[in-house]
Amino acid sequence: xxxxxxxxxxxxxxxxxxxxxxxxxxxxxxxxxxxxxxxxxxxxxxxxxxxxxxxxxxxxxxxxxxxxxxxxxxxxxxxxxxxxxxxxxxxxxxxxxxxxxxxxxxxxxxxxxxxxxxxxxxxxxxxxxxxxxxxxxxxxxxxxxxxxxxxxxxxxxxxxxxxxxxxxxxxxxxxxxxxxxxxxxxxxxxxxxxxxxxxxxxxxxxxxxxxxxxxxxxxxxxxxxxxxxxxxxxxxxxxxxxxxxxxxxxxxxxxxxxxxxxxxxxxxxxxxxxxxxxxxxxxxxxxxxxxxxxxxxxxxxxxxxxxxxxxxxxxxxxxxxxxxxxxxxxxxxxxxxxxxxxxxxxxxxxxxxxxxxxxxxxxxxxxxxxxxxxxxxx
Ligand code: CTP
Numbered sequence: 001x002x003x004x005x006x007x008x009x010x011x012x013x014x015x016x017x018x019x020x021x022x023x024x025x026x027x028x029x030x031x032x033x034x035x036x037x038x039x040x041x042x043x044x045x046x047x048x049x050x051x052x053x054x055x056x057x058x059x060x061x062x063x064x065x066x067x068x069x070x071x072x073x074x075x076x077x078x079x080x081x082x083x084x085x086x087x088x089x090x091x092x093x094x095x096x097x098x099x100x101x102x103x104x105x106x107x108x109x110x111x112x113x114x115x116x117x118x119x120x121x122x123x124x125x126x127x128x129x130x131x132x133x134x135x136x137x138x139x140x141x142x143x144x145x146x147x148x149x150x151x152x153x154x155x156x157x158x159x160x161x162x163x164x165x166x167x168x169x170x171x172x173x174x175x176x177x178x179x180x181x182x183x184x185x186x187x188x189x190x191x192x193x194x195x196x197x198x199x200x201x202x203x204x205x206x207x208x209x210x211x212x213x214x215x216x217x218x219x220x221x222x223x224x225x226x227x228x229x230x231x232x233x234x235x236x237x238x239x240x241x242x243x244x245x246x247x248x249x250x251x252x253x254x255x256x257x258x259x260x261x262x263x264x265x266x267x268x269x270x271x272x273x274x275x276x277x278x279x280x281x282x283x284x285x286x287x288x289x290x291x292x293x294x295x296x297x298x299x300x301x302x303x304x305x306x307x308x309x310x311x312x313x314x315x316x317x318x319x320x321x322x323x324x325x326x327x328x329x330x331x332x333x334x335x336x337x338x339x340x341x342x343x344x345x346x347x348x349x350x351x352x353x354x355x356x357x358x359x360x361x362x363x364x365x366x367x368x369x370x371x372x373x374x375x376x377x378x
Pocket of ligand 1: 246250309
């Protein structure tokens, strides 16, 4: 309301047991709808009118049950009926017990909804009403309001821009059963692909092994090893405008792969490793017009190491994260990035979901693209 929006509240019958609809009516100055058969304006079907008139639907807080109903496309109350009938963007801020949030059923529903373009404002870490501690606390109100503003302001600003992204780990086989790998889940890279796609970019995602569903509308090339990733990138690179290397490429691979599973023995086993190609570094030498963006996961002398990488790999932008910091780095859903630009600017960002990090990265890329367009025109 304070940001100048017209707010209409729809409540589930369960929500009315916690807060009376009259509270929201007084706060918003608009009628609250709970029942599908409520008709605040006679002769108008409320859920269709709300679905068509709304610029955005925000579901906050969303329970595990509501996420499940939305994923299945049920329309058994006013809220789910509205969600099905609207063509407006839907934002969801979940809130539930940590065990319920991390349950595979809930996470599968989140992925289903994300694949349909629904966006999530991820819950944070904290102590729940039930006393449990973990991920599941609804995001802070300013974060939710900002996410709504960002979504309303967003447009297809990267329409026609071709973006090539690497993501996930690489697996370097030792024998048919074992590999040398790392803890990367692919979350950051998939979030970058999502953020690029939602701005209208043509996205090719070269992904190492990852259990994640790729975002809708993205071309995915699945690979296992660094060598395969290098070849896939090499093939796509000339046709791209921006190359973003988020992958945690294994720097070394076993010199040769055993054709059989090696048996356990009492003696020591020494594995000989040989270096893998530096994908980003090689592309930097081949670039014609491409903008190059790297990631650096550091554990010590973080800024110094990152600045060195930016220079030696000849990048336009480098996103640095300290993987030893809690809520940053591998496997978790959040990250805290510092953006380093080739011109020396350093932009530290607060901790936020990987998707929000990716959106900030897209803002930075957009501004660099505009600059290079400006300089080629002048
Ligand atoms: N990268 C790459 N190919 C490699 C290694 C890294 O494309 N073989 C990319 C990563 O995707 C990332 C950037 O280079 O964008 C930096 O990765 P990082 O592993 O931090 O850098 P390295 O050059 O491997 O340096 P080090 O591991 O020694 O810190």
